[in-house]
Amino acid sequence: MKSKTTNLNVANYRSVIRAAAILILTMICGGLCAQTVSISPKTGNVISALSYGSEQHEAGYGGAWVHNQLPMTLLNSDESTLTDNGLMAKHANNVGVVDGYMVFASGAKSTTINHMSLSLPKGYRFTSYKIVMDYASNSATQSTFKEMNSSFSSTLASVSVKQNDKGVVIQRTSLNASDMGNILYFKQEHLENAIARVKITSFVVTFECTDKFNENLRPGVTTLPSGVSCLALPFQTQRVDLGPIKQETKNDYTSYKYTYTKVKDLKADFLLYENAGIVDGAAKPETAGDGNIAKLNFDGTNAYIGLKNSIYWLETPTDAVAQGEVNIPVGYRIVGARLVYANNVAQNIKKGDKIYITDGKGNYMNDSLKFTATKVEWNFAADGKLSTNSGNSTVYLRHKRNWSFLSYTYSS
Structure with a gap:
């Protein structure tokens, strides 16, 4: 079954991270009906x-x-x-x-x-x-x-x-x-x-199997050590995965048995990705790519996915992996989507992050304090200083009190 994708255009995001909290999908099963x-x-x-x-x-x-x-x-x-x-x-x-x-x-x-x-x-x-x-x-x-x-x-x-x-x-x-x-x-x-x-x-x-249902998609991991271009968003299908079935003897009766404590709900993964997350013609979770899926943050209620400027796709699963690495076909179709997001989430940029500074029009500030289409990455260091590399030098961004503009200094 061919995967279905939904396009999410995030190219006009103003801040470095505009975090998608919950992706709520209305889905429908794609199998045989009635x-x-x-x-x-x-x-x-x-x-x-x-x-x-x-x-x-x-x-x-x-x-x-x-x-x-x-x-x-x-x-x-x-x-x-x-x-x-x-x-x-x-x-x-x-x-x-x-x-x-x-x-x-x-x-x-x-x-x-x-x-x-x-x-x-x-x-x-x-x-x-x-x-x-x-x-x-x-x-x-x-x-x-x-x-x-x-x-x-x-x-x-x-x-x-x-x-x-x-x-x-x-x-x-x-x-x-x-x-x-x-x-x-x-x-x-x-x-x-x-x-x-x-x-x-x-x-x-x-x-x-024409019954529509809503699904709140959240990441399957709690942290991202570094940015990726493809992220898995798992959901529970409510299809039973009995797990390993092997011959066992219990109370003098020998038969093929499953262990009920190992029974799981079969999980399938939606894929959120950008173009750089495609490898050999298919989106691959955890692909580093451009790293524009940059951060994950949990506030106790919502799971925020930090997205940098890019165009993203959401792809429905065509199979799920049961215990024992067995592929089980599944088929779902997205018939509606709602993206719940928050801009400038509190503390979503912290010391140690790498950020972009934009003018809100798709341009990025460079080491000369000019906004151009070229992405320039700035480092928000642990000491609170903001810097970027320029050749063999490091450029620090500073704001002087009572000045109406930003200045910068070089450090070799």
Whole structure:
């Protein structure tokens, strides 16, 4: 997929550093849209979680179901705790495959409740779901199966699955653009101290990927030892990266497992760059180039990117790098942008900085105190003196009290 770029012209900035605090983008996913998908052992795989010590490790059960082709993941947990990006944080092996059907299990104690998140990346939006389930033949008690809100504090839909029940349906269809997002949450309650299981005979969802979302882009580093011409601006896609999957033995059960504490949100990088940040036809993060992306400053709330006079481009990511250095294709398109900036940010020029002195018209002051189109770099030294080099000499800039102009002295 070809990258999309947005042009940011900063050629008329007056000060040396006019710092962009937050780049707020409205983005849209660039993938296939309006799909109907079945969640089953035929369309995806259940993967065992190498979880905490008391967690069951039963053949055929896992902590995650992952679609074979789509970026769709179902995570299970005995707790309602979520990651910062809204996915189940502590995984439990509560989803299994029995006789070719998917089974959901809820723990041996009535207080051990199966919580689930079904997720797509940012830019997608679920538009409906329909789950048809039976009381599982190996279940010890009935279940109350619920769709929940993102904090698991409010019930959106609920059904009971009692002994001998078959074909019990829970479903919901989106009625507006905000009543469903890219993550669905479910909970499987039970009243007795016994494992409750439901057999899923059908689990179908519909989704679209035309959902716009706003993203606040900030640098992926906190300092720049020196200026660069290309800077990575990461954002979290809300696509699950399970990390390494390898054969492990737990409670005498050997299978391929992932470690839930190593699960991450797949990160993709936008690239902010100028022409000098392009290497071999592509923008490369941390390329020194002209060094016009000069400074980073954090004031506790905003991250300021110090930009010198130049023309900049912002490029959307076409892939993300998962754990194990695996490239995962992603596709987003910028449909709007807002640059929040501050001019002459307090203390953005400090002793030890190298600066330009401009007339606000694209001209730079030289060692003769004249403004020309040629860039002349001045050093703001630790002793407070401002100087530039002129041949083999150093020119110091000084301001004499009661004088109406600047003078200068040479030092060889």
